[in-house]
Amino acid sequence: MDQDYGAGRHRLPGYGDDQDYGGPRSAATTWNSRDQGVRRVRRMSNWTAAALVACVAVTTGYFAHAATVASQQAGSPGTVSTGQPGQPGTTAPGHKSTLTHPVVTSGGSGVTAGNGSSGSGGVGGNGSHGWDN
Amino acid sequence: MPGVLPRLAPSPIWRRASVGSRSVAVAEREALGTTARLAIWPPDRLRPALGAVDAEIRTLDLAASRFRPDSEISRVQARADGDVVPISDGLAGVVDVALAAARWTDGLVDPTVGAAIEALGYDRDFVLVDDDDQLPVPTAVPGWRSIGLDGSTLCLPKGLKLDFGATAKGLGADWAAGAAAAATGCGGVLVSLGGDISAGGEAPLGGWPVLIADDHRQTTRLGSLTQVVRLPSGAIATSSTTCRQWRRAGTLLHHIVDPRTGRPATGPWRTVSVAAATCAEANAAATAAIICGHDAADWLAARKLPARLVGHDGTVLTVAGWPSGDGGSLAVPPPRMPRVSRVLAPGGYGERSFR
Numbered sequence: 001m002d003q004d005y006g007a008g009r010h011r012l013p014g015y016g017d018d019q020d021y022g023g024p025r026s027a028a029t030t031w032n033s034r035d036q037g038v039r040r041v042r043r044m045s046n047w048t049a050a051a052l053v054a055c056v057a058v059t060t061g062y063f064a065h066a067a068t069v070a071s072q073q074a075g076s077p078g079t080v081s082t083g084q085p086g087q088p089g090t091t092a093p094g095h096k097s098t099l100t101h102p103v104v105t106s107g108g109s110g111v112t113a114g115n116g117s118s119g120s121g122g123v124g125g126n127g128s129h130g131w132d133n
Numbered sequence: 134m135p136g137v138l139p140r141l142a143p144s145p146i147w148r149r150a151s152v153g154s155r156s157v158a159v160a161e162r163e164a165l166g167t168t169a170r171l172a173i174w175p176p177d178r179l180r181p182a183l184g185a186v187d188a189e190i191r192t193l194d195l196a197a198s199r200f201r202p203d204s205e206i207s208r209v210q211a212r213a214d215g216d217v218v219p220i221s222d223g224l225a226g227v228v229d230v231a232l233a234a235a236r237w238t239d240g241l242v243d244p245t246v247g248a249a250i251e252a253l254g255y256d257r258d259f260v261l262v263d264d265d266d267q268l269p270v271p272t273a274v275p276g277w278r279s280i281g282l283d284g285s286t287l288c289l290p291k292g293l294k295l296d297f298g299a300t301a302k303g304l305g306a307d308w309a310a311g312a313a314a315a316a317t318g319c320g321g322v323l324v325s326l327g328g329d330i331s332a333g334g335e336a337p338l339g340g341w342p343v344l345i346a347d348d349h350r351q352t353t354r355l356g357s358l359t360q361v362v363r364l365p366s367g368a369i370a371t372s373s374t375t376c377r378q379w380r381r382a383g384t385l386l387h388h389i390v391d392p393r394t395g396r397p398a399t400g401p402w403r404t405v406s407v408a409a410a411t412c413a414e415a416n417a418a419a420t421a422a423i424i425c426g427h428d429a430a431d432w433l434a435a436r437k438l439p440a441r442l443v444g445h446d447g448t449v450l451t452v453a454g455w456p457s458g459d460g461g462s463l464a465v466p467p468p469r470m471p472r473v474s475r476v477l478a479p480g481g482y483g484e485r486s487f488r
Binding site for chain 2: 096097098099100101102103104105106107108109
């Protein structure tokens with residue numbers, strides 16, 4: 001290494017100088033070392049720029065998602081988690097998903113005479129009249 | 134849609150119900166003498182949906198309840214003498230669907246059974262019904278062709294009493310689901326009025342899971358007596374003779390009256406569930422199948438309506454593509470029941486015309 005370089009060039013101190021540290025250096029050796037250093041810095045700059053672009057992209061995506069969720073929550077009139085509708089509560093996820101448990105039952109409606117132990121009873125309380133089928 | 138009617142009652146109280154998922158909100162309250170239940174996703178749209186459902190239930194109740202003396206139909210019936218009277222858009226819609234169902238089912242369901250049902254004892258609180266030891270005398274059913282509807286005018290013979298039990302809850306569920314979906318603007322809703330269920334908007338992935346049972350208040354599975362199906366759109370309605378039963382002089386009666394006899398239906402099926410494009414249609418078909426008796430399966434299959442029939446002995450029969458296994462998805466057919474807007478009865482309109 002460090003051979004066949006032109007005159008007037010001076011080697012910068014750095015990596016690879018162990019062999020002839022403190023002694024006179026050839027111009028070719030000086031130039032070669034400088035060229036490698038410049039390349040190293042350029043490579044580091046490229047990687048740094050790429051990393052910065054990636055970070056900006058991820059950050060932008062994160063804030064965009066957060067802003068969407070915030071605007072949806074602000075636009076809804078209220079969310080109920082427990083108790084009466086209209087009371088404040090925790091917001092549940094709003095994405096479309098698969099439900100595993102039945103949310104409603106289709107069956108006959110009404111009141112069964114007797115003690116209602118047959119399992120086919122109707123409404124309680126004052127629900128003695130109603131729409132039937 | 135229904136006309137504007139006055140607000141006569143304070144806002145009802147809804148209760149939250151847990152279904153083991155945070156991606157859907159479920160609430161229920163008592164309404165129309167039974168239970169109204171709403172499921173909705175995304176869950177933060179619950180409040181506007183509840184308001185929309187309340188408005189539709191109130192409109193239906195004030196227009197067409199035979200149990201409210203202040204309802205429009207009660208007032209119209211009290212003054213009926215065969216003349217043509219103007220009615221609200223809401224009541225016109227209820228009568229329209231009831232007549233359409235009567236025509237579609239060849240009279241198996243008939244809105245003129247009101248007097249027959251009352252004669253059987255279903256005219257008061259059930260606590261009082263049990264106190265009567267007199268066996269009821271069946272009353273002849275005038276038949277749906279004795280009434281007339283032309284747009285927003287109605288012609289009722291004197292003394293005729295209407296009962297919209299075979300269609301009104303289903304129609305109300307359709308109204309409520311449509312209004313709730315419009316009020317929320319995204320996602321989907323499922324509305325049940327006493328077990329008659331209508332879907333609006335977009336269903337969750339795989340469809341809405343619905344438990345099929347004898348009683349709409351059943352929440353747990355009972356072996357072969359219940360089944361879970363998935364509803365991607367449309368509606369499911371169930372009619373059952375196991376609900377709204379009472380005794381007169383030791384005889385067990387129920388509310389599904391055969392218009393041909395004026396007596397409770399005596400067919401082999403105790404519960405019939407039907408999937409259809411609209412809940413009014415499913416409601417009418419399920420009730421017609423109970424009344425139809427031994428021919429119910431053929432009647433439903435001929436109309437290509439997926440249905441599940443449960444016999445008095447627990448026998449289960451499925452027809453027209455109703456899923457046989459638990460968790461199967463329903464293929465909801467296109468609308469089968471044609472609507473009517475003009476059914477002219479003799480007398481008030483001076484002519485009789487059926488389209």
